Amino acid sequence: MNVYLEILIRTAAALVLLLFIAKILGKQTISNMTFLDFVTSITVGSIAANMSFNESINWRHFILAFTVFTLASLLLSVLAMKSRKWRNRISGSPTVMIEDGKMLEDNMRKMRYTLDSLNQALREKDIFNVDEVKYAVLEDNGKLSVLRKEKYQHATKQDVMHASNGEHFPVELIMDGQVIDKNLQKSNLTREWLEQELQKKGKSISDVFYAVRGTHRQLFFDYYKDQVNKPIDKE
Known part of the structure; x- marks a missing residue:
């Protein structure tokens, strides 16, 4: 042939x-x-x-x-x-990445899911502030499902337009427990200022897994010890 x-x-x-x-x-x-x-x-x-x-x-x-x-x-x-x-x-099972607004570092580590991947997935859902999230679940197909906190749900287009005034791009200050000095400098912030903000909460830099200054200049901290007694893990 x-x-x-x-x-x-x-x-x-x-x-x-x-x-x-x-x-x-x-x-x-x-x-x-x-x-x-x-x-x-x-x-x-x-x-x-x-x-x-x-x-x-x-x-x-x-x-x-x-x-x-x-x-x-x-x-x-x-x-x-x-x-x-x-x-x-x-087929695997869904894995909770954020529970009650707290990042579950062990689950992220188990899934080899980085903070960059988590933040990207949240931004794709128009979430630029981690503290808006009640739960985030990594599904079997690799997609992230997110439940916003109640006060951030059911926003109308008019609400979003009014809220957009004076917003700024979020700045990550600590990732994986490491201070990002370059981001501090670009935002005219200092490590001393960051330490003072943590002292107000009775914490130190070594306690922090992730820190970001949000779109309204608000600070969000996620600690290694989240005081989540029984973290959800469906594995």
Whole structure:
């Protein structure tokens, strides 16, 4: 068989199989990718690519690999639907990053989720002040779900327009327990001023995990010891 014709047939067959597998596995794979969906997508894509161009392997072997992997993924999906225990093992579970306005450093560390990633996810939801957040949960698909504190909920467009007067971009002063001297200098602030503000709260710099001056010049501190007796951890 002509090599170009063979590649054309292999590619068309791979496309048909991919569409068929996607139909079997359901919309979940596309709309809400979990660990299982991620692994399935990468593996199936790799098999399809090899099926299209790797002439050294018999195409029947590729179809067999497609079939076995699809059935295995489908079985794991069914197990995840039937059992919460298996669902947590296969797809993972949501992880609370902020509880009652307090950052849960241990959960962030466990998920290898940095402060930069957290702040970016909050800004994407138009939240520039951490102290507006009641709860923040890292979902199975890697997205952050946020519940604002009650006083920050249900703001109208007119409220936002009035509140925008005199706002400033938030300035991070401490991250991961380290003072950001450059940000202090740019904001005409000093380490001594920061220490005095902490002394008013009976704290020192070594107690602080994260500190930021918000859009209205208000200070927000998150401490290593948040006095959250039983932090939520769904892992």
